[in-house]
Amino acid sequence: MLLETARGTLAIELAPDFAPAHIAAIRALVAAGRFDGGAITRVQDNYVVQWAARPDSSKALTAGGAAAVAAGSTATPGGVPVGTGPGTAHPAILPAEYERPIKGLAITPLGSTDTYAPSGFWNGWPVATDPKAGTTWLAHCYASVGVGRDNPPDTGDGSELYAVIGHGPRHLDRNITLVGRVVSGIEPFSSLPRGTGPLGFYKTPEEQTAITRVRFAGAADPRFEVLDTASPAFAAYLAARTNRTGFFVRPAGATDLCNVQVPVRAVPAK
Numbered sequence: 580m581l582l583e584t585a586r587g588t589l590a591i592e593l594a595p596d597f598a599p600a601h602i603a604a605i606r607a608l609v610a611a612g613r614f615d616g617g618a619i620t621r622v623q624d625n626y627v628v629q630w631a632a633r634p635d636s637s638k639a640l641t642a643g644g645a646a647a648v649a650a651g652s653t654a655t656p657g658g659v660p661v662g663t664g665p666g667t668a669h670p671a672i673l674p675a676e677y678e679r680p681i682k683g684l685a686i687t688p689l690g691s692t693d694t695y696a697p698s699g700f701w702n703g704w705p706v707a708t709d710p711k712a713g714t715t716w717l718a719h720c721y722a723s724v725g726v727g728r729d730n731p732p733d734t735g736d737g738s739e740l741y742a743v744i745g746h747g748p749r750h751l752d753r754n755i756t757l758v759g760r761v762v763s764g765i766e767p768f769s770s771l772p773r774g775t776g777p778l779g780f781y782k783t784p785e786e787q788t789a790i791t792r793v794r795f796a797g798a799a800d801p802r803f804e805v806l807d808t809a810s811p812a813f814a815a816y817l818a819a820r821t822n823r824t825g826f827f828v829r830p831a832g833a834t835d836l837c838n839v840q841v842p843v844r845a846v847p848a849k
Contacts, residue, residue: 580609580759581800582630583791584619586771589742590763590796590803591724594704597717598676598758601726604737605758606795608632613738614793622771623779625745629727630790632738675732677753678716681708686715687808691821691833695749698836700808704760705836707752717757720747720837724759744769747837762803762843806842816842 582589595602608614613632621629686706688699696707698718705718717723723743728735735756742761776782796802806813820839822830 580605580793580795582614582793584788585791586788587767588764589761589768590801591742591759592762592803592805593759594717594757596702597679597704598726598756600673601676601735601737601756601758604673605740608737609793609795612792614790617790617793618784618787619768619771619790620739620787621741621778621780622744622768622774624773626743626748626779627741628744628768628771629739629741631727631740672733673736673756676756677732678709678714681710681713681715684715685809687813687817689834689836689839690817691835693836695752700813700839700841703805703808703841705839705841707749707836716753718747718836719743719749719751719755719757720760721745721840722761722765723747723757724761725751726756726758728755742768747835749837762805763801763845802846804844804846808841813841 580591580593582591593602593605613635614630616633617631619628619630621627623629684701686699686701686708688697693707696709698705698707700706701715705720706715707718708715719725721743725741725743726735726737727739727741737758740758742765744765771788772786773779774781774786781787806816817834817839821834822832824830
């Protein structure tokens with residue numbers, strides 16, 4: 580998914596294996612052109628850059644959203660989500676897709692003790708696990724893309740998204756639905772002026788960065804390759820990230836999940 584602005588373009592890989600309902604809603608929003616004319620509404624230092632679809636006045640606010648508007652709420656990391664009715668671009672209520680069954684997934688272990696949960700990598704994604712419950716989930720690492728919501732878990736509708744631009748806020752894991760990650764172009768967005776309002780929201784529309792359009796990549800667009808996290812090459816990369824031999828005086832002997840950014844490279848279109 581390509582988010583285009585005058586500032587640059589974000590290339591986002593989506594993760595339907597973890598959040599199929601949210602991604603279906605996002606695809607519907609993109610197809611309906613709801614993000615075209617939207618804006619980047621929030622940049623919070625060492626945390627997130629957040630953008631929102633163009634408001635749709637034909638939709639009524641959810642009960643929780645209406646109450647939040649009346650109270651002047653700026654939910655974290657979402658603003659006030661918009662509810663929908665029959666025949667609109669996406670469903671009114673989406674499930675809280677915070678985790679999924681681990682069965683059938685061959686996860687490459689991190690090999691270090693993680694603060695939050697046993698962690699590793701599956702199909703290029705950084706994941707955490709609960710072996711006893713048999714579940715796994717995407718981790719909030721740099722460039723992860725999630726869905727803003729209000730306080731109730733089922734109020735995120737895909738119309739407000741954010742990308743992590745700080746050190747991994749892993750406390751958000753299993754509290755907000757993650758739908759993908761930025762694979763290219765995050766630098767101009769992580770350096771945007773910080774919002775001066777509460778939680779980094781911009782106080783005025785003039786401070787926002789307009790979204791020109793959001794679309795899905797076509798044949799003429801660059802493709803991206805992600806290093807196979809089940810490969811010997813990744814095992815060597817993980818070992819190097821864990822212990823920088825030849826430079827460290829005291830090798831750490833361990834690493835944090837979010838410090839192992841899985842390598843991604845662009846492949847020119849044929």
